[in-house]
Amino acid sequence: xxxxxxxxxxxxxxVSVAPTAVLAAGKTIAVSWKTFQEERWKTxxxxxxxxxxxAGDTYLSTDAQGSAQKxxxxxxxxxxxxxxxxxxxxxxxxxxxxSIQKINDAGIKSIAYDVQFEDPNALYITFDxxxxxxxxxxxxxxxxxxxxxxxxxxxxxxxxxxxLFQGMMEVLKxxxxxxxxxxxxxxxxxxxxPDNAQKNMEQCLTSTNNGVDAVLSENDGMASGVVAALDAQxxxxxxxxxxxDGDLAAINRVALGTQLVSVWKNSVDLGTVAAKAAxxxxxxxxxxxxxxxxxxxxxxxxxxxxxxxxxxxPITKDNIQVAIDxxxxxxxxxxxxxxxxxxxxxx
Amino acid sequence: MTMxxxxxxxxxxxxxxxxxxxxAAEIDTRMIGMLVALLVIWVGFDVISGFLRPGGSGVFxxxxxxxxxxxxxxxxxxxxxxxxxxxxxxxxxxxxxLSVGSMxxxxxxxxxxxxxxxxxxxxxxxxxxxxxIAVVFAIALGAAIGLxxxxxxxxxxxxxxxxxxxxxxxxxxxxxxxxxxxxxxPMDKTFKLIGGNGPLASIGPNWSWxxxxxxxxxxILAIIAGRRQxxxxxxxxxxxxxxxxxxxxxxxxxxxTTAVVNSYLWxxxxxxxxxxxxxxxxxxxxxxxxxxxxxxxxxxxxxxxEGLSFQTGYPIPVLxxxxxxxxxxxxxxxxxxGRYVFATGGNPEAAELAGVNTKRLTVMVFTLMGALVGVxxxxxxxxxxxxxxxxxxxNELYVIAAAVIGGTSLAGGVGTIYGAIVGALLxxxxxxxxxxxxxxxxxxxxxxxxVLVLAVFVDQAYRRRVK
Numbered sequence: 111x112x113x114x115x116x117x118x119x120x121x122x123x124x125v126s127v128a129p130t131a132v133l134a135a136g137k138t139i140a141v142s143w144k145t146f147q148e149e150r151w152k153t154x155x156x157x158x159x160x161x162x163x164x165a166g167d168t169y170l171s172t173d174a175q176g177s178a179q180k181x182x183x184x185x186x187x188x189x190x191x192x193x194x195x196x197x198x199x200x201x202x203x204x205x206x207x208x209s210i211q212k213i214n215d216a217g218i219k220s221i222a223y224d225v226q227f228e229d230p231n232a233l234y235i236t237f238d239x240x241x242x243x244x245x246x247x248x249x250x251x252x253x254x255x256x257x258x259x260x261x262x263x264x265x266x267x268x269x270x271x272x273x274l275f276q277g278m279m280e281v282l283k284x285x286x287x288x289x290x291x292x293x294x295x296x297x298x299x300x301x302x303x304p305d306n307a308q309k310n311m312e313q314c315l316t317s318t319n320n321g322v323d324a325v326l327s328e329n330d331g332m333a334s335g336v337v338a339a340l341d342a343q344x345x346x347x348x349x350x351x352x353x354x355d356g357d358l359a360a361i362n363r364v365a366l367g368t369q370l371v372s373v374w375k376n377s378v379d380l381g382t383v384a385a386k387a388a389x390x391x392x393x394x395x396x397x398x399x400x401x402x403x404x405x406x407x408x409x410x411x412x413x414x415x416x417x418x419x420x421x422x423x424p425i426t427k428d429n430i431q432v433a434i435d436x437x438x439x440x441x442x443x444x445x446x447x448x449x450x451x452x453x454x455x456x457x
Numbered sequence: 458m459t460m461x462x463x464x465x466x467x468x469x470x471x472x473x474x475x476x477x478x479x480x481a482a483e484i485d486t487r488m489i490g491m492l493v494a495l496l497v498i499w500v501g502f503d504v505i506s507g508f509l510r511p512g513g514s515g516v517f518x519x520x521x522x523x524x525x526x527x528x529x530x531x532x533x534x535x536x537x538x539x540x541x542x543x544x545x546x547x548x549x550x551x552x553x554x555l556s557v558g559s560m561x562x563x564x565x566x567x568x569x570x571x572x573x574x575x576x577x578x579x580x581x582x583x584x585x586x587x588x589x590i591a592v593v594f595a596i597a598l599g600a601a602i603g604l605x606x607x608x609x610x611x612x613x614x615x616x617x618x619x620x621x622x623x624x625x626x627x628x629x630x631x632x633x634x635x636x637x638x639x640x641x642x643p644m645d646k647t648f649k650l651i652g653g654n655g656p657l658a659s660i661g662p663n664w665s666w667x668x669x670x671x672x673x674x675x676x677i678l679a680i681i682a683g684r685r686q687x688x689x690x691x692x693x694x695x696x697x698x699x700x701x702x703x704x705x706x707x708x709x710x711x712x713x714t715t716a717v718v719n720s721y722l723w724x725x726x727x728x729x730x731x732x733x734x735x736x737x738x739x740x741x742x743x744x745x746x747x748x749x750x751x752x753x754x755x756x757x758x759x760x761x762x763e764g765l766s767f768q769t770g771y772p773i774p775v776l777x778x779x780x781x782x783x784x785x786x787x788x789x790x791x792x793x794x795g796r797y798v799f800a801t802g803g804n805p806e807a808a809e810l811a812g813v814n815t816k817r818l819t820v821m822v823f824t825l826m827g828a829l830v831g832v833x834x835x836x837x838x839x840x841x842x843x844x845x846x847x848x849x850x851x852n853e854l855y856v857i858a859a860a861v862i863g864g865t866s867l868a869g870g871v872g873t874i875y876g877a878i879v880g881a882l883l884x885x886x887x888x889x890x891x892x893x894x895x896x897x898x899x900x901x902x903x904x905x906x907x908v909l910v911l912a913v914f915v916d917q918a919y920r921r922r923v924k
Contacts, residue, residue: 297892301851304640305848313892317506331640334640357640359642
């Protein structure tokens, strides 16, 4: 009894921190997940559940197991349980639209969690993907304001590969036009595969006779291939490499100095923000007044939606502690093989 | 393919000089055709890359025909080449294995987890036994999965297409679950050398020359032994000039390759670091007018680390590929097992009636395929210095394509190991060359696909003509 009171109190404190939230228990927040095959979604779920249950509300969820059909059925069953808000991680952002219509018709609020579906009534919450590319380029500019840049892009069939590249170009365009930065290699990487990235980097180094000063790799997996290719030429550690995802091996490379930055999208942040927004919507708060909401129309069909675009965290040698503190990586894993005294977080 | 337009009959006297020459020397014209195609591709890429980015040190002024690029090309080919030698036997047996890519994934991730999460903490990171245990484990796990596939096909009587299609899907799921999708890195230091990533993972110039010389001697001995055998069994021996020609060409190829891999000098930074770590004096540098440190070699100006010239030699994965190629050729051509495989592939019913245990044979061939996947998994993860679920994806297609380009017939009964290895080299040449030219991978895929179909088309036309 005492314990329950305590959690309720803690919940009250937590919720009252969020400026728009009003304290009212008894709400139900439902999530339709697209899959639990990828490890990260469990982290998202834990974060959402923590916020919802701390507020004394109920959390419901279904797992579509990577099937658009199952997700449609899942959403119907969620609607019949009359939640206040349904968060949807769409498996297929087009096929989901009829189900979203059903949510709207039932008078339930919807949130597009991480994956966009274009419905003007929904609130879209994700990380800013163009922003990731921008951050990579900015971090690179800090250490290599001029020189020969190589771009290892992701799979050509994935729109994210292009979004990321756009973001990089926004930052670098002026310097490329001004001749301070040369684009010496630019390749897509089939399937975002590390071994393909390694081959592409090897060919890039061969064709330029090691004339590369900086490598903008679009994710951490490919960065591992790029670093291996650089290592073969004795250049790992001298040529900075970017990445994203906060892969454990990548954070270790950042500590070792062979990778400059891993732009990390902290799922805990995303889940927490989404859960707080969901509670606010459940209380009938106008979505446009929720903190961080802006208008977004960058989707395929250009539908204008309310959106919260979170800024990802660049993990560099200087702030590895952030990932350790968040429980994302253990200190041992982050600091394996790191020379004593070279990285603050490893001391 | 190199045939003249001679529509003449089979009478020997009607043959022109080229045909007589080819017949007397018993040259595999198909192989010659592939080598010519390979040469055309190599020269083509060198010329074009020289045109796009002048000043390369390649034979034609580009960056393809440089010792560095050829060295890397050989390493890049290893993973597929090792697997394709097994695929030849699978296809010769009229079966198919679609699961090799996913198997590679499982084996690589499991081996990575074993050495990083278990052996490392247990024995201490860098313990000399780690790489041995990891390699044995990888080959054993590969063989076990292959055995399972083979048993389902032979004794469960499920078509190999279905069993391995199921495997393609299921094993990749398994690879994900083993490490819950996380990239496992870094690999053990000694284990890493097997991947041939960089000049330290090679045997150095002296051993390379020794190996080249030994290879040359073996070729000559083999030719002499072959000639004796023929005479002993009253077969017509090749003319003596043809024997000498094969010896000379064989030796030239071996020693030429050795010269190429040896002429790849260590990259400047690697040489520098090695010199610092081992107290080798770096030639004194002087500053040039631009304030850059340069070194003098005699009175020639070179970059400082060029003063330290270390030759590279054969990369370890290429030696593994060669060893696997020789072993598999021996198995296919000189053992009862090999003869049974080809006999069964040529006519399964006849082979079974003749007393070949085709079921056991199927299991053995798939187990061998699995073991070779284990070897490739070691090379692939060692080279990347990380094990990820993405390793191996789509490899099954490249492995099958290499075997087919190399002349293995999907109808069964026909195929050579060396042909398949050259097929793998040809495909990798196309991919690396186009990456060197900075061509979008979409075009590369189109070209590789066309080459696959074209190779089979030319092969069929050639076979009809020979008949």
